Each structure stands twice: as structure tokens, then as C-alpha cells.
Amino acid sequence: AAGVIQSPRHxxxxxxxxxxxxxxxxxxxxxVYWYQQGPGQDxxxxxxxxxxxxxxxxxxxDRFSAQQFSDYHSELNMSSLELGDSALYFCASRxxxxxxxxxxxxxxxxxxxx
Amino acid sequence: GEDVEQSLFLSVxxxxxxxxxxxYTDSSSTYLYWYKQEPGAGLQLLTYIFSxxxxxxxxxxxxxxxxxxxxxxLRIADTQTGDSAIYFCGSGGGADGLTFGKGxxxxxxx
Numbered sequence: 001a002a003g004v005i006q007s008p009r010h011x012x013x014x015x016x017x018x019x020x021x022x023x024x025x026x027x028x029x030x031x032v033y034w035y036q037q038g039p040g041q042d043x044x045x046x047x048x049x050x051x052x053x054x055x056x057x058x059x060x061x062d063r064f065s066a067q068q069f070s071d072y073h074s075e076l077n078m079s080s081l082e083l084g085d086s087a088l089y090f091c092a093s094r095x096x097x098x099x100x101x102x103x104x105x106x107x108x109x110x111x112x113x114x
Numbered sequence: 115g116e117d118v119e120q121s122l123f124l125s126v127x128x129x130x131x132x133x134x135x136x137x138y139t140d141s142s143s144t145y146l147y148w149y150k151q152e153p154g155a156g157l158q159l160l161t162y163i164f165s166x167x168x169x170x171x172x173x174x175x176x177x178x179x180x181x182x183x184x185x186x187x188l189r190i191a192d193t194q195t196g197d198s199a200i201y202f203c204g205s206g207g208g209a210d211g212l213t214f215g216k217g218x219x220x221x222x223x224x
Binding site: 031033035041042043044045046047048050055056058090092094101102103104105106107108 | 144145147149155156157158159162164202207208209210211212213214215216217
């Protein structure tokens with residue numbers, strides 16, 4: 001079965017640079033979520049989109065922005081990167097019916113900021 | 115805000131049952147989830163339970179929910195070495211992001 005695809009899988013940036021992470025949800029899933037997991041930490045919810053509109057907002061810094069496109073893929077844009085942004089960034093997707101309650105996670109993008 | 119608490123470590127012998135516990139604060143959570151994370155990997159959804167259910171069983175996994183005490187548990191029967199991982203309890207549902215606990219490291223002794 002198709003899973004959530006994230007790219008790139010690994011990314012190395014320097015402080016103050018920008019980064020763009022991409023997420024391709026499971027086909028026919030219309031809700032996308034972004035999470036950040038620091039080393040040894042639990043995943044922290046950043047932001048979610050349903051049908052291309054922002055639906056819930058968590059602890060996303062102002063330096064970060066995200067959007068969902070017409071094909072339902074999503075991009076997380078991160079600017080003025082800081083050392084503390086080094087983390088695993090997960091995307092999850094959920095189906096579009098009221099019975100679809102599972103969030104399926106992608107493999108994550110490991111961002112290292114030097 | 116929402117808070118989810120788990121104990122950090124659990125050590126069990128291979129073949130025994132493992133019981134991982136979780137407490138949460140948000141009584142409006144629609145669903146409660148258990149995810150498994152192996153080293154360097156993503157989060158694998160194990161199971162979830164609707165907040166008006168008390169129990170859900172799926173093969174070796176049994177989820178118990180005490181809504182009054184806001185307590186959730188995951189029982190893994192006949193624990194195997196492949197069950198060694200971090201187990202995250204999560205609450206939320208719908209288009210809302212999930213709130214996770216800190217994760218319980220399950221350690222299997224031979």
C-alpha cells in the first residue's frame with residue numbers, strides 16, 4: 001500500500017539559511033499534518049491543512065510557513081534557520097471520510113543545522 | 115493546554131505481557147492513539163480507540179480506556195524482541211494535531 005512520502009530524507013543547512021521540506025500524502029488523503037521531533041523528544045504538532053486550508057495550528061515558529069497545494073502535497077518552508085531547528089520533521093496524512101481517524105506518518109526528514 | 119503523561123521506561127521478559135500506561139488531561143479528545151517508533155524510524159500507528167469505548171483488542175494488542183480517570187493502557191501479549199521500541203500515547207482527532215506523551219521505552223529481557 002502507498003505510504004506518505006517525504007523529501008528530502010536528510011538535509012544539512014547552515015544557520016540563517018532556508019529549507020523547504022515536502023510531503024506527499026497517501027492517495028485520496030486530504031488532510032496533512034506537520035510535526036517536529038527533537039532528539040529524545042516526543043513529536044510536537046506544528047500545523048495541519050484540510051482541503052488546502054489551514055485547519056489547526058500548534059507550536060509552529062513565525063519563521064516557518066506551510067501550505068497545501070491543489071494536488072494535496074504540502075511544503076514546510078523554514079527560514080532563518082537556528083541550531084535548535086535540528087530535528088526530525090514528520091508529515092502525516094489522514095483520509096477524507098468521517099470514519100478515517102488514523103494519522104499515518106511518513107518516514108521523516110532529518111534536518112541538521114550547522 | 116493538553117498534557118499527556120507516560121512513564122519513560124518499562125522492562126519485561128520475553129514472552130511476558132507488557133502494559134504501557136498513559137494519562138491525559140483533555141476530556142474532549144475524540145480519539146486516543148498508540149504509536150510505535152523504532153530507532154531512527156518514523157511513527158507506526160499501532161491502534162486507536164474512540165473515546166466512548168472501554169476496550170479494543172487487535173491480535174496481541176489490547177487497549178483499555180478509563181475515561182473517568184483519563185487513563186489509557188496498551189497491553190502487548192507474549193512480548194517479543196521485535197516489540198522493543200518507544201511507544202507514544204497520543205490524543206486528539208479529526209483535523210486537529212495530536213498531542214503526544216514523552217514516550218515509553220520498552221526494553222525486552224531475554
